Amino acid sequence: MSEPATPFPGGAVNRRRANRGTLGGAADRKVERPAPLRQAVYEALIELIVNRTLQPGQHLVEIELAEYLGVSRQPVREALQRLQTEGWVDLRPAQGAFVHTPTEEEADQLLSVRSVLETHSAKLAAEHATPEEVEMLRDLQGLGVAALKARDVDRLVSANADLHSFITTLSRNDVLAELIGLVDRRVRWYYTPIAGPRGEDAWAEHEQLIDAIAAGDAAEASRIMTVHTERTRLAYHEQRQARASS
Amino acid sequence: MSEPATPFPGGAVNRRRANRGTLGGAADRKVERPAPLRQAVYEALIELIVNRTLQPGQHLVEIELAEYLGVSRQPVREALQRLQTEGWVDLRPAQGAFVHTPTEEEADQLLSVRSVLETHSAKLAAEHATPEEVEMLRDLQGLGVAALKARDVDRLVSANADLHSFITTLSRNDVLAELIGLVDRRVRWYYTPIAGPRGEDAWAEHEQLIDAIAAGDAAEASRIMTVHTERTRLAYHEQRQARASS
């Protein structure tokens, strides 16, 4: 009973004791501050939530997570704090943590916010991108189109994420980039549209978007990104409707 | 040395032991779940940071905060986790927490993001607001104008916050409202413009904004909010320049 029914993939997180040997330290080139365990726990938990090992609504018993990950409750609790503020879990006083249950309404709200943020990001990117950076954009686009042709969904999803992420970098606004990162990850948790029939259209829109950024046309980049993200939002609703009627 | 040089205002947070008496429980009407200490610590720390008792860059020694607030290190640590993800402190591994030092660049980025989010919020508010809600907006506007006439800066600042906050509520998008809340608090920490010479202008713009919302004119509400927030951003830069040349 104290063992989780389904063992968590990824295994224990606490490898600290194992690689304590400091001999051959010359191999470590930088300062190499060991990231605290809570960081590893945080990342492990997000992975477990995103891949549905921990399901929405599930009660996360601290001691179970701790034992599975090979740590004590303390770093788990600290990770849960962060996960709450980022919307992955809900912490009910005296009851503990529950994996957040995404409602359709919330998904729509997130998609709406994402649309606005990404649009702003595209506008700023068009204002700031250098020719070298535009070249990098085109490289990323190439990867995506190749993945599309190869019908490689995993690569397609990651290429899409990389492209959008790089555009946020080009915005030269770290605050904006960070917010988009947070919102995007949650959106992708709720809904992964890029694998669907919107693939070709989406990548054609990317093409136009990059052209606008290359031309430094902020208004046009803006407009395209708005259309692009709002279409994604529509695709979400269509998928939802399809689910509902099946 | 273990006592902070400047004692923290607000005093101890742990009054739990004091009001443990459960007799007369009938007075508690709802469930009244006692919020965890970490919540109180979290709020106390934000207050201490915003009012500059804890200054930017200052090293926050856990045991000192804990002793002053009358709790142990644990709830302090958990509060610090949350404060980090919200941008109030920086947590350096094995070194602890430092009050985040806001740079001018970051302030500008925050103001830029805030502008976009508030603009979207105004647009949605115009689409959703009911006549009753518009009346409430006008009431809030009245409070602000009264405070302006009375030259009551405190009331002016809070009226401004209330008005903007209420507009985010009208957007009917909780995710957006929460993000704006976070960004706004940090912006106000960096810079409190409403007390400055922009008072009259700002409240005149509010008037137009409310008219647009009342008319359900989303595009116009949008436009006004963009101008409004971008002017705030300009005011920040002017103030910065004034500081620099003095």
Place this chain on the structure above:
DNA sequence: ATACAGACTTTCGTATGCAAAAGACACTGA
């Protein structure tokens, strides 16, 4: 059979303890 009361179990929230990393400081040697 069902509703209620009370004990029991589980789990959280907080406090405390301990090892280890980071920084401070004085000492040594050139």
Place this chain on the structure above:
DNA sequence: TCAGTGTCTTTTGCATACGAAAGTCTGTAT
């Protein structure tokens, strides 16, 4: 005088311990 080094202090990060709240189950009375 100053760079380098070893020791000592401070503070973090993690683990463990304990009291209390919430949920669960059982037994009893109606």
